[in-house]
Amino acid sequence: MSLTEAIDVNQRFGTKAVLKDVSLTVETGEVLAIIGPAGAGKTTLLRLFDHLEKPSSGKVLFDGREVTPRLRTQVRRKISMVLQKPVVFDASVYDNVAYPLRVRKYDRKAIPEKVNTLLKTVGLDGYQKRNARTLSGGETQKVALARALVTDPQMLLLDEPTANLDPVSLNTIEGFILKFSRERATAIVIATHEMAQGQRLAHRIGVMMEGELIQVGKPEDIFYAPSDMRVAQFVGVENILRGRVATNEGGLAQVGLNSHSLEAVTDHRPGEEVHVFIRPEEITISLQSPSSSARNSFSGEVKLMALSGPYARVEIDCGFTLVTLITRRSAEELGLKVGQQVHASFKATAVHVISRAGSG
Amino acid sequence: MAELWQALKDAIHLIVSRDPEVIDITWRSLRVSAASTILAALICIPLGGLISFRNFWGKRLLINIIQTLYSVPTVCVGLFVFLMLSRAGPLGAFHLFFTPTAMVIAQTLLIVPVMLGLTISALSGVDKTIKDTTLSLGANEFQAIWAIIKEARFAIVAGVLLGFGRAISEVGAAWIVGGNFAGYTRVLTTAISLYSQQGLFALAMALGIILITMALVVNIAVNVVQQRR
Numbered sequence: 001m002s003l004t005e006a007i008d009v010n011q012r013f014g015t016k017a018v019l020k021d022v023s024l025t026v027e028t029g030e031v032l033a034i035i036g037p038a039g040a041g042k043t044t045l046l047r048l049f050d051h052l053e054k055p056s057s058g059k060v061l062f063d064g065r066e067v068t069p070r071l072r073t074q075v076r077r078k079i080s081m082v083l084q085k086p087v088v089f090d091a092s093v094y095d096n097v098a099y100p101l102r103v104r105k106y107d108r109k110a111i112p113e114k115v116n117t118l119l120k121t122v123g124l125d126g127y128q129k130r131n132a133r134t135l136s137g138g139e140t141q142k143v144a145l146a147r148a149l150v151t152d153p154q155m156l157l158l159d160e161p162t163a164n165l166d167p168v169s170l171n172t173i174e175g176f177i178l179k180f181s182r183e184r185a186t187a188i189v190i191a192t193h194e195m196a197q198g199q200r201l202a203h204r205i206g207v208m209m210e211g212e213l214i215q216v217g218k219p220e221d222i223f224y225a226p227s228d229m230r231v232a233q234f235v236g237v238e239n240i241l242r243g244r245v246a247t248n249e250g251g252l253a254q255v256g257l258n259s260h261s262l263e264a265v266t267d268h269r270p271g272e273e274v275h276v277f278i279r280p281e282e283i284t285i286s287l288q289s290p291s292s293s294a295r296n297s298f299s300g301e302v303k304l305m306a307l308s309g310p311y312a313r314v315e316i317d318c319g320f321t322l323v324t325l326i327t328r329r330s331a332e333e334l335g336l337k338v339g340q341q342v343h344a345s346f347k348a349t350a351v352h353v354i355s356r357a358g359s360g
Numbered sequence: 361m362a363e364l365w366q367a368l369k370d371a372i373h374l375i376v377s378r379d380p381e382v383i384d385i386t387w388r389s390l391r392v393s394a395a396s397t398i399l400a401a402l403i404c405i406p407l408g409g410l411i412s413f414r415n416f417w418g419k420r421l422l423i424n425i426i427q428t429l430y431s432v433p434t435v436c437v438g439l440f441v442f443l444m445l446s447r448a449g450p451l452g453a454f455h456l457f458f459t460p461t462a463m464v465i466a467q468t469l470l471i472v473p474v475m476l477g478l479t480i481s482a483l484s485g486v487d488k489t490i491k492d493t494t495l496s497l498g499a500n501e502f503q504a505i506w507a508i509i510k511e512a513r514f515a516i517v518a519g520v521l522l523g524f525g526r527a528i529s530e531v532g533a534a535w536i537v538g539g540n541f542a543g544y545t546r547v548l549t550t551a552i553s554l555y556s557q558q559g560l561f562a563l564a565m566a567l568g569i570i571l572i573t574m575a576l577v578v579n580i581a582v583n584v585v586q587q588r589r
Contacts (some may be wrong), residue, residue, distance in 0.1 A: 078500040079496075103494075
């Protein structure tokens, strides 16, 4: 049985549909990331999981049971949520972290040890007497996390836990999340607009857009085999091409793209109209005709080159545009510049094919 | 003019020499108004919390009515309590008429709207996410309301002090339901009205100075408390 389960959940505020027929399970011990752009409904989904809102229709079960108003507080006490931009009480750091234990009428004598241990874990030992309102953003986030974890929840809901944090605090907080997931088998649901965070932390990823849960799967499925155009675009598949399967022999297909054709590993049948996804980092660039392992090779002219940190984004016109992402160093070693003739190549397994029917 | 100077000198002498009548009236005033302030706070803080926390039909209207009652005339409250407590009134059987208790009741009624309104606006100044935070941390409704009240504690205390200021400085209600009996229901304001009519200016001024000083102290306290937030 799943720890919590959303069944056909719809949420409307006035005439605005914020969630549309969302069904999703959360299992004990897993880290599930809900990724999607701002306004996709991620926060609303977390609030429903915490029973802070009631769905317009559909159900959210906990431990297989429906959560009636009478059970709500009891169920919430098994869950912890860290809100986006968490607020701390106008009280000491110690009182903030002790609060969830006090409302649960936890044994008074045991509170100090629990609170102090947790403050030590998140690196806030010695802050006990500080007023929590005087802390920095990263420290506030740590207090909020400690406050959420002090009750050993069965499920932890984190809404954009690292938004607005500096890289060092981000690493620390992500570290805690992984540590708690490993040590306590806490189910963790993280809402984030940052797909890389989902990739770093999650066992499973759900992609939400405009209130719909479009795809749920392992990170590699989401990144390399997105089920639709919108997911593909969101997870950084920059090459989305339209084509038609020409032949398919035992799973190795020829896909026609106007005047060109490429090889892909897919089950789609000849004649099917398809979208072809190729991640930019899967494409390599060479000056001479490439080695044999890549089944697809196209020659073309460099149209655009943009450096971004340690990477270079290169657009090549091979009769159709291919966007590639290579390291800055390899771009320099190749001496790439706009107007240069190059070969772009990628494996047949780097090509992900989905049916065009229904997905535009 | 010389007469007034003399009265002022006598008034100050009455205060510094701790004249028994002055002390007695001052103490009674403080006790009656403190009692009504505490009573009103016990009503207003939980009730304000509930009104602010829950959403119900007519909430906006209710808050408007409360705010309108801020400026209800003291004599009207006095008249209302008079009618309730007088021998022929519905609560006449309790024999509370012309007692300090009646004054406490009248002053409580008088300051409840102000204190309730200020409590509600103090609570509405609390970050809305505090409510969700407390609930998500496992609080039940009452624990959540209490947490929100604690967040607004400085603004609420300021409202309570303002209520005390209104109670101690009103004259109409105290006179109508208390009757201004010497040594029993005579407080600062009713004493000042009576003594000034009787031409006992030194005594009236002494009590006036004490009342103004109290008002000043209360206002300074309100300011200090408000500056905490």
